[in-house]
Amino acid sequence: xxxxxxxxLDEREATIGGIGTSRKRTEDxxxxxxxxxxxxxxxxPGMLHGxxxxxxxxxxxxxxxxxxAA
Amino acid sequence: MSTTTVNLNVNGKPxxxxxxxxxxxxxxxxxxxxxxxxxxxxxxxxxxxxTVDLNGKSVKSCTIFAVQADGAELMTVEGLAAGGELHPxxxxxxxxxxxxxxxxxxxxxxxSYRFLQDNPNPSDEEIRVGISGNLCRCTGYQNIVKAxxxxxxxxxxxxxxx
Numbered sequence: 001x002x003x004x005x006x007x008x009l010d011e012r013e014a015t016i017g018g019i020g021t022s023r024k025r026t027e028d029x030x031x032x033x034x035x036x037x038x039x040x041x042x043x044x045p046g047m048l049h050g051x052x053x054x055x056x057x058x059x060x061x062x063x064x065x066x067x068x069a070a
Numbered sequence: 071m072s073t074t075t076v077n078l079n080v081n082g083k084p085x086x087x088x089x090x091x092x093x094x095x096x097x098x099x100x101x102x103x104x105x106x107x108x109x110x111x112x113x114x115x116x117x118x119x120x121t122v123d124l125n126g127k128s129v130k131s132c133t134i135f136a137v138q139a140d141g142a143e144l145m146t147v148e149g150l151a152a153g154g155e156l157h158p159x160x161x162x163x164x165x166x167x168x169x170x171x172x173x174x175x176x177x178x179x180x181x182s183y184r185f186l187q188d189n190p191n192p193s194d195e196e197i198r199v200g201i202s203g204n205l206c207r208c209t210g211y212q213n214i215v216k217a218x219x220x221x222x223x224x225x226x227x228x229x230x231x232x
Binding site: 025 | 100104105106107108109110146147148150151156160163164167169172173175176179
C-alpha cells in the first residue's frame with residue numbers, strides 16, 4: 001500500500017476510504033424493499049388521524065364549530 | 071356502506087378482506103393488509119408512487135377500486151426479492167444511486183419490473199418513456215435509468231446462462 005501522505009484519491013478509494021471517496025448509503029436497504037417506514041406507514045395503538053376542513057366561504061365569520069361528525 | 075369480500079393473491083399469498091365498494095386498492099393494501107411499500111404521493115393519479123403489478127400489468131393502485139382486484143395476481147415491491155435475494159433491479163438502484171428519499175422507489179421498481187418483462191433490451195430513451203408515469207422529485211432520473219440498464223443487462227445475461 002502506498003504511503004498515506006502520497007496516496008492518490010483512487011488509491012485511497014481502493015484502500016482506506018475517507019475524505020473525497022464514495023460511500024455506500026445504509027438506508028437504501030429498507031427503501032428498495034418497501035420497508036421505508038415513512039410517517040404514513042406507522043400504525044400506533046390509539047393513533048388518531050387528522051384532516052383539514054376547508055371553508056366553503058371566501059370571507060366569513062366563524063359562529064360555531066360542530067365536531068359531532070368528527 | 072355495506073361491505074363485500076375480495077380475494078386475491080398478493081406477492082404469492084392468498085388474502086381475503088372485507089372492503090366497501092368505494093375502497094381504493096391502495097387503501098386495501100396499506101390499511102387492511104399492512105402492505106406499506108406502495109405509497110400515496112398525489113391523490114391525482116399523476117405520481118405513480120402507488121404503482122403495483124396487477125395481473126401482469128403496471129397499475130396505479132390509487133385509481134383502481136379494491137373490488138376490481140378480486141381474483142387477481144398482485145405484486146408489490148415487497149414481492150420483488152425472491153426468497154430473500156434482491157432482484158437485479160433492486161441491486162441496480164443500490165449500485166447506481168437510483169434513489170435519494172426513496173418515496174417514489176417502490177412504484178418505480180414495480181413499474182420497471184413490468185417494463186423490462188415487456189422490453190428486455192431498452193434504449194435509455196425507451197426507459198424514460200416507459201417509466202414516464204412515475205415521478206421522482208429527488209434524482210432527476212439519470213441514475214434511475216442507469217439502474218434499470220444495469221438490471222436489464224443482469225437479467226439478460228442470467229437468461230443467456232440458463
